[in-house]
Amino acid sequence: MAIKPRDMAKMIDHTNLKPTATVEDIKKLCDEAREYEFASVCVNPIFVPLASKLLEDSSVKVTTVVGFPLGSTTTETKAFETRNVIKNGAQEIDMVMNLGAFKSEAYDLVKADIKAVVDATKTAGVTSDIIVKVIIETCYLDNEEIAKACEIAKEAGADFVKTSTGFGSDGAREDDVSLMRKTVGREVGVKAAGGIRTFDKALAMLDAGANRIGTSSGVAIVTGETDDGDKEY
Numbered sequence: 001m002a003i004k005p006r007d008m009a010k011m012i013d014h015t016n017l018k019p020t021a022t023v024e025d026i027k028k029l030c031d032e033a034r035e036y037e038f039a040s041v042c043v044n045p046i047f048v049p050l051a052s053k054l055l056e057d058s059s060v061k062v063t064t065v066v067g068f069p070l071g072s073t074t075t076e077t078k079a080f081e082t083r084n085v086i087k088n089g090a091q092e093i094d095m096v097m098n099l100g101a102f103k104s105e106a107y108d109l110v111k112a113d114i115k116a117v118v119d120a121t122k123t124a125g126v127t128s129d130i131i132v133k134v135i136i137e138t139c140y141l142d143n144e145e146i147a148k149a150c151e152i153a154k155e156a157g158a159d160f161v162k163t164s165t166g167f168g169s170d171g172a173r174e175d176d177v178s179l180m181r182k183t184v185g186r187e188v189g190v191k192a193a194g195g196i197r198t199f200d201k202a203l204a205m206l207d208a209g210a211n212r213i214g215t216s217s218g219v220a221i222v223t224g225e226t227d228d229g230d231k232e233y
């Protein structure tokens, strides 16, 4: 049976990670998430307490980001940030891989960095399972590197691999999503994010193997409209 725009809401992280996002913007994001029943809202760490309070009696989860958007903070910082956002109510963590270490072929370090975040979710003092997604920023990787990054994330215990931050030189591409799915198999999720503005593009990502969509155009997607967004791609 063909998926309809409204049915896609439960697979969408309704996102506002803009550096200039205001309290009013986040309240609006949370209202929309309730109305359309998105999987989660994805907000910067400073807004986790607010989003968590606004959504406490709803099915919408709170996703936030760690080491965002460059992935270049230290492992200790990422681990602290993870515990801190969970204390504030985050239920899903989208962390950025250490891209500099990856490009230096320091794969043990990359894996330890991810594992530290996974471990931090288990020592944050909450009993519920916290989802960890690893953003590998595909626009900076060739196919071999995409597959390698996905293998490392899976070995480190990540729940999802995610294409993009939305702040790199390009966003989600179908062929990358397809390679990511092929690499991680069915036990690990694949989140496509960055530049997904229409229902058709979101559908193409699901067809390529994604099972979660990150987008700042969630309302346009589930209402079948087009949002031009504010990005070059």
Ligand SMILES: O=C[C@H](O)COP(=O)(O)O
Binding pocket: 015, 017, 042, 164, 165, 166, 167, 171, 193, 194, 195, 196, 214, 215, 216, 217, 231
């Ligand atoms: O993590 C999600 C991305 O920031 C969303 O990117 P977007 O603003 O291009 O939809």
